[in-house]
Amino acid sequence: PKPTGPVVFDGMVVPPFPPLLQDAGKRFEEIKNMECRKDDVIVVTYPKSGTHWAWEIVTMLLKQRAEYSKEPMECFFLEAMPDFNFVHNVPSPRIFNTHIPIRWFPNQHIENGAKIVHVLRNPKDIAVSMYHHFKNVGILGDVENFQIFLEKMFMNPKAQVMDGWFKFEKDFEKAKKNDKRGAIITVHYESLKKNPVQETKRLAEYLNVELSKEEITEISDKCSFKKLKLASQTVKDNSLVANVELFKKTEPFVHRKGEIGDWKNHFTVAMNENFDAIFKEEMKNSNIQVQFE
Ligand code: A3P
Numbered sequence: 001p002k003p004t005g006p007v008v009f010d011g012m013v014v015p016p017f018p019p020l021l022q023d024a025g026k027r028f029e030e031i032k033n034m035e036c037r038k039d040d041v042i043v044v045t046y047p048k049s050g051t052h053w054a055w056e057i058v059t060m061l062l063k064q065r066a067e068y069s070k071e072p073m074e075c076f077f078l079e080a081m082p083d084f085n086f087v088h089n090v091p092s093p094r095i096f097n098t099h100i101p102i103r104w105f106p107n108q109h110i111e112n113g114a115k116i117v118h119v120l121r122n123p124k125d126i127a128v129s130m131y132h133h134f135k136n137v138g139i140l141g142d143v144e145n146f147q148i149f150l151e152k153m154f155m156n157p158k159a160q161v162m163d164g165w166f167k168f169e170k171d172f173e174k175a176k177k178n179d180k181r182g183a184i185i186t187v188h189y190e191s192l193k194k195n196p197v198q199e200t201k202r203l204a205e206y207l208n209v210e211l212s213k214e215e216i217t218e219i220s221d222k223c224s225f226k227k228l229k230l231a232s233q234t235v236k237d238n239s240l241v242a243n244v245e246l247f248k249k250t251e252p253f254v255h256r257k258g259e260i261g262d263w264k265n266h267f268t269v270a271m272n273e274n275f276d277a278i279f280k281e282e283m284k285n286s287n288i289q290v291q292f293e
Contacts, residue, residue: 006159008241013161014048015099017080017138030084030102030108035214036108041115041207042078043097044105046168047161048129049121050189052232052254055097057200057223058117061209062093067220068231073097113181115207118172121189122292123165124263124275127154129163131266132256146266155278166282173288190260190291196220225258 006013045051045057055073062138075081078098087094102261107208109116125148131149134140145148153159162168176184185206192199200220204211211219221227232255267275283290 010104012101012163014160015161016078017077018082020079020082027079027084029081029098030096031078031100031106032104034084034087034106034108036106036112036114037092037094038112038114039093040109041093041095041113041117042096042105042109043095043117043119044102044172045097045099045119046121046126046165047099048126049099049119050192051099051119052230053189053192053223053225054117054119054187055095056122056228057203057219059095060096060219061200061204061207061211064211064215065210065217066117066222068222068228069089072232098131099162101168102171112181114271116182116184117203117206118186119178119189119192120169120172120186120290121290122260122263122290123154123279124267124272124292126267127191128163128263129256130154133254135268145269147268150271150275155275169288170282170286188289189290190293193258193260196224225255229255229258260291 007021007024008014008015008189009020013018015026030270041058041062043051043055045054052073055068055076072106075086076094076096078087078096079086079100081087087096105116127150128146131140131146131154132155134143139248157164163171171215172186172225176186185200185203187203197217197220200223201213201216220233223235
């Protein structure tokens with residue numbers, strides 16, 4: 001039977017991906033216990049932080065080619081891929097993407113000290129991006145506008161997805177502190193947007209990929225908002241996930257606007273003051289540098 005309300009697992013509301021709706025515990029355990037390879041890379045984000053963008057850049061860098069992946073990112077999306085056994089057939093280097101919190105990461109990946117590319121985006125723009133995404137996919141329920149979404153979903157511990165932005169990011173901050181081998185790199189969405197070539201180069205260095213300045217520039221250019229949007233619309237049609245309804249519906253919103261600061265078009269002064277007060281309280285013991293502009 002289809003669940004009527006949101007699916008909650010380990011205290012988290014999980015996104016409505018078919019495997020999680022079916023049996024979230026099973027999929028989380030599969031991920032936790034998966035067989036890992038030393039050269040696996042996991043791109044991890046809180047939803048709407050630029051997952052596809054970063055995943056495509058990392059994939060191009062590791063394949064050392066400025067060519068779009070023939071299989072869409074959904075095929076390598078740990079909690080969403082239709083058949084988890086698919087992971088065994090992916091040739092190395094495998095570049096996965098996920099929104100799972102760090103405590104559910106594959107044990108072996110952590111033991112191996114294997115690479116984790118963590119993308120961090122400011123939560124105001126994430127809220128806006130998620131609102132439009134949910135609205136377009138039709139999972140907002142009786143939430144009528146952005147203000148209600150912000151209060152009742154994004155900032156509500158009982159309704160926010162995957163731990164909510166604050167806990168998700170603070171847990172990553174802790175993991176980074178304990179990461180003595182430098183396995184985790186954090187890329188800020190805003191830095192990638194402002195200095196795409198420089199940030200792509202930093203990623204290349206972290207991934208130990210030697211490419212010329214021209215090659216790095218080409219990759220960063222091919223992953224620019226307009227070009228990536230255009231390319232993604234065609235890539236899914238011949239893929240393993242071509243028939244997954246949810247992914248068909250989400251495509252236009254995975255590449256919606258791609259800007260920093262769209263929150264200013266959605267937050268009223270009062271909403272912003274309220275958000276800032278909660279942000280200040282939540283982040284009082286954190287050193288995460290969030291770029292709202
Ligand atoms: P907006 O809704 O603000 O436009 P995810 O891939 O994690 O779902 O994130 C989606 C967000 O990243 C969307 O934000 C999308 O437009 C933005 N995005 C995707 N590709 C981008 C790119 N190449 N440059 C900038 N933003 C990008």
